[in-house]
Amino acid sequence: MGIQDAIGELSSLLGQRLSRSKSDLELHGASETHFPLTPPDAVAFPKTTEDVAQIVEICARHRCPVIGFGTGTSLEGQSQAPEGGVTVDFQHMNQILEVSQGDMFVRVQPGVTREALNEELRATGLFFPVDPGANASLGGMASTRASGTTAVRYGTMRDNVLGLEVVTAKGEVLRTGTRARKSSSGYDLTGLLVGSEGTLGLITELTLRLHGIPEATSAAVCAFEDVPQAVETVIATIQMGVPMARIELMDVDSVRAVNAYAGSDLVEKPHLLLEFHGSESAVAEQAEIFGDLAQDFGGSGFQWAAKPEDRTALWSMRHNAYHAILASRPGARCLVTDICVPISRLAEAVEACRADLQSSDIEGPILGHVGDGNFHACLLFDEANAEERARVLEASERLVDLALSMGGTATGEHGIGIGKRRYMEREHGAGWAMMGAIKTALDPDNIMNPGKLVPPRN
Amino acid sequence: MGIQDAIGELSSLLGQRLSRSKSDLELHGASETHFPLTPPDAVAFPKTTEDVAQIVEICARHRCPVIGFGTGTSLEGQSQAPEGGVTVDFQHMNQILEVSQGDMFVRVQPGVTREALNEELRATGLFFPVDPGANASLGGMASTRASGTTAVRYGTMRDNVLGLEVVTAKGEVLRTGTRARKSSSGYDLTGLLVGSEGTLGLITELTLRLHGIPEATSAAVCAFEDVPQAVETVIATIQMGVPMARIELMDVDSVRAVNAYAGSDLVEKPHLLLEFHGSESAVAEQAEIFGDLAQDFGGSGFQWAAKPEDRTALWSMRHNAYHAILASRPGARCLVTDICVPISRLAEAVEACRADLQSSDIEGPILGHVGDGNFHACLLFDEANAEERARVLEASERLVDLALSMGGTATGEHGIGIGKRRYMEREHGAGWAMMGAIKTALDPDNIMNPGKLVPPRN
Structure with a gap:
């Protein structure tokens, strides 16, 4: 792959808005959780959709990996760069483009954070309810199909993204969805792209459903x-x-x-x-x-x-x-599990999880979005202690198997990224190969966030 | 294509459950609305998923078109057979397989109708809310992403299908979704298949979200x-x-x-x-x-x-x-339009529609799911009057353009089928080609419901 050739062209295009500084590369190659540093070769800071389209077009020509980056708060390494390439950081694409009070939607650039959006909306009597805890970017939240504490009432990003503008793997700009509240016009491309973690394209604009601030x-x-x-x-x-x-x-x-x-x-x-x-x-x-x-x-x-x-x-x-949990053991890191089970099995799943952690001598306080059947154990470990780290990873895998045995899923809201890719076949069977076929059709050269979510190319 | 070879093998497999009677062929080639008769070459009546897998496997080997059929109440010719082939009628796959009260879901075969389901659920205090009017099959409703009068509160089929079992174009059986209420595990295949009108596979089982019967x-x-x-x-x-x-x-x-x-x-x-x-x-x-x-x-x-x-x-x-509208002009047929616009433009759209119909001398009473911005004009015409038929079709096309000019969609709930395929590029631009790329990847020989929804193959 001609990563260096791509970077040369990108440098001419973007000037100062392409960074190769060590601090930028490390920041964009790090994870919030337990994954080792995997920095990109460069970080691009586009200001417009046109910038993004040109960046991807150049990378596509040189078969250079392209990774989207919002605020870096994803928990399964979704924004890391295990195959190098160019990270596209959306921090300068942070404009709220349109607020429609009558139709209760907002059109935003992907770098807008959920807190900035709600701050801006305050005077309108409307709000955007999806709340994953972190002050994540809305593009990132759509990419990982985030949810959080309010999903039981307002749904996840799947339910609250009405439409997208994306730059495809060829560098083409494409719009999905309409301003209408529903449509049965063809394949649900919006739904396919939400949760695809940047493996099918980069989100350059989102139309989001708003809700009335309750009385x-x-x-x-x-x-x-x-x-x-x-x-x-x-x-x-x-x-x-x-x-x-x-x-x-x-x-x-x-x-x-x-x-x-x-x-x-x-x-x-x-x-x-x-x-x-x-x-x-x-x-x-x-x-x-x-x-x-x-x-x-x-x-x-x-x-x-x-x-x-x-x-x-x-x-x-x-x-x-x-x-608070991290502070309960100074210096420790945390692997946050994210299984989601049918709610009828939730009590059993939480109890089984607690028993497993106790018998494995792992500290793992549990928090749950209990209306969804989704809960997190925060597995504490000392990074310098390889045995403990391995023990925690094994416990995390047993929890995934527990969820799958109950008809649940390996991840309720954190997504797949690097961390959960090895569970995909277990959970989806032939469906994982179908995801791979879609990926190959839409990104034949595998430049969009390679090494994540879909099966490895042969 | 070896349609006749496929039918020979299917006849050995299914015996009496493969029909070539004129009445069956005409029933399955007819439409509820204005499309000419396009019968299949045979109609298969599977009883099990295994039957469906074998039917598709045989058809795939002989490159014979396969068309799914529920109750035949779709309005854009989705179940017609413009390229011949084998229609798979799900009327014998009408079992309710599991009702989970604790998790508020039901697992059904695709031939179960919505009225039969709600009848069966009555004692549980739960119900399935999606109500397109017709007593359609749930498989058909998922395939066309149906909605209707209750979507404003309970959502469309997109929001109420939790998982599917499908037979792919290769005859492989695949499950999507889990029993958990949410997941961020990979591409949303359930969402991709809902609304795909049988062009990517046949639905052989559905897991549906239930709601409590209100007090x-x-x-x-x-x-x-x-x-x-x-x-x-x-x-x-x-x-x-x-x-x-x-x-x-x-x-x-x-x-x-x-x-x-x-x-x-x-x-x-x-x-x-x-x-x-x-x-x-x-x-x-x-x-x-x-x-x-x-x-x-x-x-x-x-x-x-x-x-x-x-x-x-x-x-x-x-x-x-x-x-009632049909009866207002005895002997007339009806083309039902289905545009959906942002609700802020709805009054304007309805008034523009009424004015257009009046100036075109077309009778077209209007009914609307007004909370969604979706409305239907029932354009009456005499089938024997080619001039009137053409006038009605032209008006219908103008309405689609009206919807698109307002940021809406050509269809809120009836889907694309044969009738609205010519508007797809206008509505989706490059997105329609993306749908075609997905279709080609998942059904390379174009056997699943050919002639509908996606771009024609070159």
């Missing part, structure tokens, strides 16, 4: 004697049709870590953290139904956080749980 | 002086976050047709028909908010139908509107 919002916490009690309460609440906006599980280890980190005083039992959205009366009714059910299932200490500052404190505690 | 349901009707008033009311209600379950528009011509057919006495003005789902108090609150807004925008005669029999009568009237 009323209330948050609550509730303690349970054990995880099955908490999960049974969630199942019953969902079956009653209560449209909870968030419903999060913290196991007792997470509660301890959070108490220590944030100075909170949650009782040392598993907790559900909840949020209700709706009219004043609907929110009150939802909370009452939940409270009654929680009591039936053995919940205790049901507490409201109706004031905005209390709610903010609650969710900030939840969003900082990852840092 | 309370109320329906209502409201008259407006004109269509813009009605649409403004809808936009305001959606922006208030009122989760309406159905919100349907009938223009004054539809109201007249329905009154004449069903003996109803709706005042001769545009109407909205609504349904609210939720708890008793939530439904009352939703209806009150809507009623207030309707009054602000000039609505009148807001009437409740809280009793189940009144609701049934209301929706039966709506579902029979197509027949």
